Amino acid sequence: MKHFDAVIIGSGQGGTPLAKKLAQAGWKTALIERRFIGGTCVNDGCTPTKTMIASAKVAYTVAQAAKWGVEVPEYHLNLPAIIHRKTEVVHFFRNGSQQGLEKTPNLTVIFGEAYFTGNKQIHVNLKEGGSLIITADQIFIDAGTRPKVPDIPGLAEVGYFDSTTILDFTELPPHLVILGSNYIGLEFGQMYRRFGSQVTILEHNEQFLKREDEDVAAEVRQFLEKEEIQILTQTEVTCVTRHKKDIQLSVSSKGQVTEITGSHILVATGRKPNTDTLNLEAAGVEVDSKGYIVVNEKLETTAPGIYALGDITGGPKFTHIAYNDYVILYHNLLEQQNSTTKNRLVPYCLFTDPQVGRVGITEKEARQQGLNVKVAKLPMASVARAIETGDTRGLLKAVVDAETNQIIGVAVVGQEGGEIMSVLQMAMLGKIDYKQMKEMVFAHPLYAESLNNLFLTLDKPQ
Numbered sequence: 479m480k481h482f483d484a485v486i487i488g489s490g491q492g493g494t495p496l497a498k499k500l501a502q503a504g505w506k507t508a509l510i511e512r513r514f515i516g517g518t519c520v521n522d523g524c525t526p527t528k529t530m531i532a533s534a535k536v537a538y539t540v541a542q543a544a545k546w547g548v549e550v551p552e553y554h555l556n557l558p559a560i561i562h563r564k565t566e567v568v569h570f571f572r573n574g575s576q577q578g579l580e581k582t583p584n585l586t587v588i589f590g591e592a593y594f595t596g597n598k599q600i601h602v603n604l605k606e607g608g609s610l611i612i613t614a615d616q617i618f619i620d621a622g623t624r625p626k627v628p629d630i631p632g633l634a635e636v637g638y639f640d641s642t643t644i645l646d647f648t649e650l651p652p653h654l655v656i657l658g659s660n661y662i663g664l665e666f667g668q669m670y671r672r673f674g675s676q677v678t679i680l681e682h683n684e685q686f687l688k689r690e691d692e693d694v695a696a697e698v699r700q701f702l703e704k705e706e707i708q709i710l711t712q713t714e715v716t717c718v719t720r721h722k723k724d725i726q727l728s729v730s731s732k733g734q735v736t737e738i739t740g741s742h743i744l745v746a747t748g749r750k751p752n753t754d755t756l757n758l759e760a761a762g763v764e765v766d767s768k769g770y771i772v773v774n775e776k777l778e779t780t781a782p783g784i785y786a787l788g789d790i791t792g793g794p795k796f797t798h799i800a801y802n803d804y805v806i807l808y809h810n811l812l813e814q815q816n817s818t819t820k821n822r823l824v825p826y827c828l829f830t831d832p833q834v835g836r837v838g839i840t841e842k843e844a845r846q847q848g849l850n851v852k853v854a855k856l857p858m859a860s861v862a863r864a865i866e867t868g869d870t871r872g873l874l875k876a877v878v879d880a881e882t883n884q885i886i887g888v889a890v891v892g893q894e895g896g897e898i899m900s901v902l903q904m905a906m907l908g909k910i911d912y913k914q915m916k917e918m919v920f921a922h923p924l925y926a927e928s929l930n931n932l933f934l935t936l937d938k939p940q
């Protein structure tokens with residue numbers, strides 16, 4: 479049996495920096511990881527997908543090059559080379575992170591599967607064989623989530639990809655049918671369409687991108703459909719069968735029963751927490767009805783001295799949120815602060831091309847809450863930089879408190895939409911109001927310069 483001051487389960491985007499910080503502060507710390515250092519983001523999530531999306535953008539640009547007066551008579555897609563590049567980038571990030579951990583004094587990295595055998599006691603089935611019992615004064619659970627697969631008759635027998643397994647498939651699916659039309663479904667859908675697959679996206683909700691305002695969702699749908707991606711909402715798959723190389727999906731779409739034939743299926747219907755193998759009852763850590771760990775706003779679980787961070791808490795599932803959870807914990811534990819998750823801004827970016835950068839409240843939410851707001855909107859077709867660059871898809875939108883003039887919500891669909899949103903996120907944090915943004919000097923002709931014009935629209939009668 480080994481004893482540590484702190485044990486962290488999972489080397490994700492919260493656990494890795496936390497392990498380093500606690501060890502650097504002199505705590506005898508252990509970090510337990512059952513698979514690869516870096517967790518989902520580095521190995522199966524942000525890093526591989528954004529690397530491959532970059533290749534898809536090149537393919538799209540080359541295909542459209544004549545639009546910019548550049549004739550490209552012929553080009554070929556080399557999917558194994560794209561996947562090789564992705565794997566190299568992933569290894570670069572993973573290895574860099576692992577080396578950083580291994581160099582940290584007071585920190586022991588243990589590869590193996592952890593589960594609780596008591597309140598502050600953990601059993602680890604070591605990757606190298608054998609097992610280890612560990613006790614600790616403080617325990618931090620950052621064990622993340624994994625793909626959730628719907629229970630559809632025939633799906634398991636026919637076979638399907640999820641967002642992890644598809645990353646190493648070196649053949650191009652002739653017709654990829656995707657279940658789910660949120661982040662994963664749309665990012666992969668556009669990527670494979672640009673690689674040359676036919677793509678059909680099936681969404682069981684009535685509204686496409688239901689979290690977003692309808693005008694924002696419509697803009698995204700429009701540019702995806704222009705690339706001949708078929709999107710069917712209110713569509714439920716009832717059964718899947720294989721007919722030689724084809725996969726047949728029986729679907730109920732807007733009340734009509736029909737068949738869709740594809741070559742491969744990608745399941746992108748959400749994630750589920752990795753709490754089922756942790757034996758949390760032994761530690762007295764409660765989970766909610768979906769299996770996520772119950773935490774308060776300081777990320778304390780129901781068991782004293784045990785904390786949870788990142789996706790496993792059921793909070794917004796983003797790398798920057800897992801990272802911010804770590805920041806909250808180290809502020810409170812090492813600097814005796816009183817940091818909480820309450821009222822933190824949660825920005826996010828959908829990495830379609832163009833991107834969708836979002837932060838704060840939507841117009842729909844503001845109206846539902848009965849807030850007195852003004853809404854500024856500007857099409858990308860009115861932005862000088864977009865016209866010059868040759869891509870006017872998208873729009874800028876900001877929700878402004880009519881009494882205080884503060885910006886309370888932003889959506890930017892456009893090239894560098896995430897970066898432009900971040901400019902407004904800074905304004906929100908720094909309490910720079912829309913009148914100041916309207917007259918702020920931005921370098922010409924940046925996308926950011928268009929923020930002057932965005933807020934000038936509020937001078938017109940609403």
Ligand SMILES: Cc1cc2nc3c(=O)[nH]c(=O)nc-3n(C[C@H](O)[C@H](O)[C@H](O)COP(=O)(O)OP(=O)(O)OC[C@H]3O[C@@H](n4cnc5c(N)ncnc54)[C@H](O)[C@@H]3O)c2cc1C
Binds near residue numbers: 527800
């Ligand atoms: C395809 C995809 C694309 C994404 N793109 C983005 C993006 O562009 N931007 C963004 O912000 N977010 C993105 N995300 C979400 C982001 O990856 C997650 O929010 C983030 O990785 C969560 O980090 P985490 O620390 O909570 O957990 P994870 O990164 O999931 O880490 C958990 C770790 O715990 C380990 N573990 C689990 N159980 C045990 C156990 N019993 N014992 C030992 N170890 C264990 C796992 O092996 C894993 O390494 C994406 C996700 C996916 C799937």
Ligand SMILES: NC(=O)c1ccc[n+]([C@@H]2O[C@H](COP(=O)([O-])OP(=O)(O)OC[C@H]3O[C@@H](n4cnc5c(N)ncnc54)[C@H](O)[C@@H]3O)[C@@H](O)[C@H]2O)c1
Binds near residue numbers: 663683714746
């Ligand atoms: N750019 C980013 O920040 C980024 C990128 C990828 C993933 N992520 C994170 O990863 C998580 C998982 O992403 P996701 O897109 O898989 O999940 P999600 O939960 O965001 O979306 C799942 C979608 O699938 C639909 N769905 C569920 N069951 C279905 C079914 N049986 N048939 C058809 N549609 C169905 C849902 O209505 C929803 O639209 C997200 O929470 C997100 O935070 C973030």
